[in-house]
Amino acid sequence: MLRKFLIAAAVVISMLVAIPVVLVPIYAIPAIHPVSTLILRDHFSFRPYLRDWVDLNEIAPVMRYSVIMSEDGQFCRHDGVDWGEMASVVDEFLEGAETRGASTIPMQTVKNLFLWNGRSYVRKALELPLALYLNLVLSKERILEIYLNIAEWDEGVYGIEAASQHYFGRSADSLTARQAALLAVTLPSPVTRNPAAPSRRMNALADRVQRLARASGSYVGCVKTESG
Template sequence: MFKTTKRIAAWVTIVLVVLAAIPLVLTPIYAIRGVHPVSTLMLWDEVTVRPVLRDWVSIDDVAPVLLHSVIMSEDGQFCRHRGVDWGEMLAVVDQALDGEETRGASTITMQTVKNLFLWNDRSFVRKAMELPLAIYFDFVLSKRRILEIYVNIAEWDTGVYGIEAASQHYFGKPASQLTAREAALITVSLPAPDARNPANPSRTMRRLAQRVERLAKASGAYVGCLDAG
């Protein structure tokens, strides 16, 4: 019995080590511009033979206003933090300790590593795994490359991955030609891609998009890191 338990523990340890090594090995590979990473959700769709629509596009071929909209809506401090926005994180912890409803504190980098290496839920286990991965990811990759990967693996509708596929899906045009309003609408669909349709926005979506459009227009230094290669 003891030997069996010891053998199981050894195998569990090996599996955990392998799983931990995957992001450590893949992250430097993902720093290479010619590599097009896929998310765990995309892999699951492929395994379960669900339709997948995805066209990788260089960040140079995405309308800057879309990139600015995403940063200002999803992670205003993206260019200033090192993968984790500790100020936002501590604020969420304080809210949780006070028994208040917490808001999301995931940075774009955290969302990227979650999509690449982890799974979807709101468990503390997954969040704890996100933090070191995001710090490592930010250390190895440039901000511009992180954002390029993020907009290419985000799910914008059921089975629709990446901004190029989403732009064609909703507006029938390439991501390079998105207008400020279209960019804002497609950005505010991110938190609930199954329920929000940028091509047929609700009143709430239009209101949120107006705010994002204003933020993107005034983004200035908040998006300065995109000028670096």
């Protein structure tokens, strides 16, 4: 019985690794618009959802910078995993303290593309090599473009263009600095946070992100396009 279980587990893990190994190079093609596992779930279960792909240069620069400074300040400098942050989390875990998240944008991107939500050490272990692989094959600009187009901002609302229209009635290329900061701080908890009607805590978080985005400089240099 145990042997059968181990074989089945090995097959599942092999598939979880093989699928992204094949798809990630395909996702380097600009004309390809990847979808997340949540979008696939909604599509095949006939749930309504909103999603409208936009290229990176069609997203307000301040939105790009706000997400980086909110979610992954070392995005332009690491290899897909922020090893310093990861080491701190491991130390906290070993000391029995409550751990914080250490997911980078590449790690969140592979989770959204290929894995599942919820706390899981198995999923986190799979995220690490997949994030390194994603960062090796794709440019930083392409990784951020995919992430911003598959991230969930509300139930059934995927991608920055759908989120911008849903919450503020405007396109992603015309977001203000404040709107961008509020959308960025919504990402950790899209079901409970509403950027159009922010709580006091959300406003405080957005204040910080807005300041960081304004002073981001070289921290966001890898995603600065000709238009921004």
